[in-house]
Amino acid sequence: MIRVTKYVLAFALCLVALPSPxxxxxxxxVVNIKNPTDQLTKSQVIGLFMxxxxxxxxxxxxxxxxxxxxxxxxxxxxxQLVGMSxxxxxxxxxRIKFTGRAKPPLKQPTEEAIVRFITLKxxxxxxxxxxxxxxxxxxxxxxxx
Amino acid sequence: xxxxxxxxxLAIVISFSALAVGFISAQLFYRLTYLNEVEVSxxxxxxxxxxxxxxxxxxxxxxxxxxAREVINGLATNDVVHGARISIAKSDISTDIKHQNKPLxxxxxxxxxxxxxxxxxLIVPDLNYIESRxxxxxxxxxxxxxxxxxxxxxxxxxxxxFLITQPMVRIARALHSITPGTSKRLTTPDFHENSELxxxxxxxxxxxxxxxxxxxxxxKLRKEIEVLEKRFRMLFENSISPIVLMExxxxxxxxxxxxxxxxxxxxxxxxxxxxxxxxxLFENSDQLTKWEQNxxxxxxxxxxxxKLNCKNKxxxxxxxxxxxxxxxxxxxxxxxxxxxxxxxxxxELESLSLRADYDQLTQLFNRQxxxxxxxxxxxxxxxxxxxxxxxxxxxxxxxxxGHDAGDEILIHVSGQIKRSVRRDDLTxxxxxxxxxxxxxxxxxxxxxxxxxxxxxxxxxSHYLKGYDKNVSVGASMGAAFFPEDExxxxxxxxxxxxxxxxxxxxxxxxxxLSLLFAKDIIKPSDSKTL
Numbered sequence: 109m110i111r112v113t114k115y116v117l118a119f120a121l122c123l124v125a126l127p128s129p130x131x132x133x134x135x136x137x138v139v140n141i142k143n144p145t146d147q148l149t150k151s152q153v154i155g156l157f158m159x160x161x162x163x164x165x166x167x168x169x170x171x172x173x174x175x176x177x178x179x180x181x182x183x184x185x186x187x188q189l190v191g192m193s194x195x196x197x198x199x200x201x202x203r204i205k206f207t208g209r210a211k212p213p214l215k216q217p218t219e220e221a222i223v224r225f226i227t228l229k230x231x232x233x234x235x236x237x238x239x240x241x242x243x244x245x246x247x248x249x250x251x252x253x
Numbered sequence: 254x255x256x257x258x259x260x261x262x263l264a265i266v267i268s269f270s271a272l273a274v275g276f277i278s279a280q281l282f283y284r285l286t287y288l289n290e291v292e293v294s295x296x297x298x299x300x301x302x303x304x305x306x307x308x309x310x311x312x313x314x315x316x317x318x319x320x321a322r323e324v325i326n327g328l329a330t331n332d333v334v335h336g337a338r339i340s341i342a343k344s345d346i347s348t349d350i351k352h353q354n355k356p357l358x359x360x361x362x363x364x365x366x367x368x369x370x371x372x373x374x375l376i377v378p379d380l381n382y383i384e385s386r387x388x389x390x391x392x393x394x395x396x397x398x399x400x401x402x403x404x405x406x407x408x409x410x411x412x413x414x415f416l417i418t419q420p421m422v423r424i425a426r427a428l429h430s431i432t433p434g435t436s437k438r439l440t441t442p443d444f445h446e447n448s449e450l451x452x453x454x455x456x457x458x459x460x461x462x463x464x465x466x467x468x469x470x471x472x473k474l475r476k477e478i479e480v481l482e483k484r485f486r487m488l489f490e491n492s493i494s495p496i497v498l499m500e501x502x503x504x505x506x507x508x509x510x511x512x513x514x515x516x517x518x519x520x521x522x523x524x525x526x527x528x529x530x531x532x533x534l535f536e537n538s539d540q541l542t543k544w545e546q547n548x549x550x551x552x553x554x555x556x557x558x559x560k561l562n563c564k565n566k567x568x569x570x571x572x573x574x575x576x577x578x579x580x581x582x583x584x585x586x587x588x589x590x591x592x593x594x595x596x597x598x599x600x601e602l603e604s605l606s607l608r609a610d611y612d613q614l615t616q617l618f619n620r621q622x623x624x625x626x627x628x629x630x631x632x633x634x635x636x637x638x639x640x641x642x643x644x645x646x647x648x649x650x651x652x653x654x655g656h657d658a659g660d661e662i663l664i665h666v667s668g669q670i671k672r673s674v675r676r677d678d679l680t681x682x683x684x685x686x687x688x689x690x691x692x693x694x695x696x697x698x699x700x701x702x703x704x705x706x707x708x709x710x711x712x713x714s715h716y717l718k719g720y721d722k723n724v725s726v727g728a729s730m731g732a733a734f735f736p737e738d739e740x741x742x743x744x745x746x747x748x749x750x751x752x753x754x755x756x757x758x759x760x761x762x763x764x765x766l767s768l769l770f771a772k773d774i775i776k777p778s779d780s781k782t783l
Contacts, residue, residue: 150366151366151369154363154365154366158314158315158365159315160314160315160316189365190364190365191365192365200311200364203308203311204311204315204317204320207317207319207320209315209317209319210315210317
């Protein structure tokens with residue numbers, strides 16, 4: 109048993125040690141290319157998407173955007189960001205919505221709609237697959253670890 | 254019920270102990286309950302925290318004061334919670350907190366990043382509530398304890414009563430009614446054959462057994478002693494000799510019947526004390542004391558013969574006194590005095606000495622005794638005269654009327670002699686019909702007068718009753734003086750004898766002559782021829 113644990117541990121260490129090669133399906137957090145913010149920490153991303161922060165660290169108001177419904181990308185994003193299922197994320201919002209202080213992200217029907225929305229809106233921030241990146245967008249956070 | 258009886262004491266002691274133990278236990282239980290309640294409250298509060306933790310965390314994360322207030326208000330509605338406060342980075346949201354006793358502080362972490370602290374939740378327990386809850390429980394416990402104590406006490410008392418006190422009281426009563434030495438015994442109480450009480454009963458019975466044996470033995474001994482005492486008493490009381498037990502100073506402790514009889518005999522009244530050695534009863538008590546002292550220096554028994562003091566002086570009671578000094582076990586000295594009546598023997602002895610010195614028929618001195626007296630006189634150089642008297646005509650009376658008549662004449666003559674002499678003069682039957690008078694310090698003239706009187710009396714006729722006859726005798730006398738005539742006994746007597754014969758020789762020629770002096774008949778030549 110101890111031996112098996114050892115191997116498992118060793119394997120896990122290998123995974124951590126070697127940065128996984130970038131995949132086209134990776135979820136990345138993006139903003140308009142003209143947005144002055146270049147880089148965000150995970151906490152900052154969580155703060156923005158979970159209603160704690162209403163603005164970017166530089167004080168510019170931020171508009172978070174979600175894909176509507178139970179999209180697979182959305183599911184992966186929240187799983188990686190806060191380790192929660194979409195149901196739990198929804199329940200979180202429904203719990204705090206009545207105080208009126210925090211507001212959930214705006215909704216866009218598809219990933220393509222999000223890309224368009226960010227291309228048009230300088231203060232927008234959202235998540236897309238790496239493969240959907242274009243020259244109008246810049247990555248401010250990606251799940252490396 | 255006896256106030257200091259076992260059961261009452263036991264009940265009191267047990268009740269008080271139960272009360273004390275109950276009180277202390279209640280206190281202890283209350284303390285424990287309180288601590289327990291505090292712990293329970295803390296647990297409850299922790300559970301409350303767990304219930305609200307996610308909401309509280311969210312509130313802290315979002316710094317949502319509304320939500321935070323909701324959380325702490327919700328918490329404050331619980332009985333165990335006095336107040337609550339959520340501290341977020343810049344501000345505190347709190348209910349009304351009056352005291353900060355034993356607050357519980359929980360960290361509030363970000364709901365999305367579990368290791369990131371976003372604030373803290375402080376919950377103050379409501380100590381009053383906890384206390385009142387503990388008191389309630391404690392009261393319940395105390396009531397239960399008191400009930401339990403009462404029940405246990407009652408059971409203990411009952412068990413003690415039936416198992417210990419009652420049997421003991423029965424044993425004690427039974428023992429109380431038993432007189433040692435009788436055949437009565439204690440009975441072992443039920444279920445106590447092997448208990449200490451059973452042992453006690455057995456031991457007591459053994460003791461009673463021993464006591465009975467001892468009593469029987471003692472009774473037997475006492476009976477034996479009684480018999481012995483009766484015999485001793487018999488011996489003592491019936492002893493002919495008076496026996497007295499006294500202290501050395503004379504207090505009489507014991508005396509027998511014979512002693513009283515002797516007292517009556519000598520006319521003395523009974524007293525408790527006649528002085529040491531009964532000296533008041535004796536004639537020569539000085540001698541008695543001296544004798545006793547001498548005897549006791551040599552021996553433990555003193556014997557002597559003493560005359561008792563008689564009221565009637567004519568009686569004479571002589572006793573042999575035997576004094577034994579007795580030392581008792583406790584070193585006290587007693588005298589046992591035994592008196593043997595020796596009066597009879599004394600009288601015999603007296604008469605014996607009378608017989609030795611006196612003529613039995615005439616009660617005059619005999620020749621031997623008078624010779625001794627004469628020798629005494631000569632030794633003391635006292636002048637005296639002796640007169641030798643021989644009867645005339647006595648032989649004829651003896652021959653005609655016999656010895657009894659002769660004896661009668663002799664008694665008659667000696668009576669006349671006794672009547673005629675002076676009080677201090679000594680008279681003697683010298684032998685046969687010869688008599689001698691020993692007259693101290695007498696002049697010739699007085700002597701002659703005395704002899705004349707005597708002669709007249711002797712010559713008077715005497716009536717012989719047995720023969721109805723009057724007879725008469727005469728007397729011839731010769732006298733000699735000491736020291737004028739002679740200084741030697743034999744010679745004196747011889748001289749008187751010669752003078753007397755000279756009278757007899759001249760009898761026929763001179764019938765009136767009855768006395769001649771030695772110096773009248775003795776010629777120097779004659780005396781030489783003698």
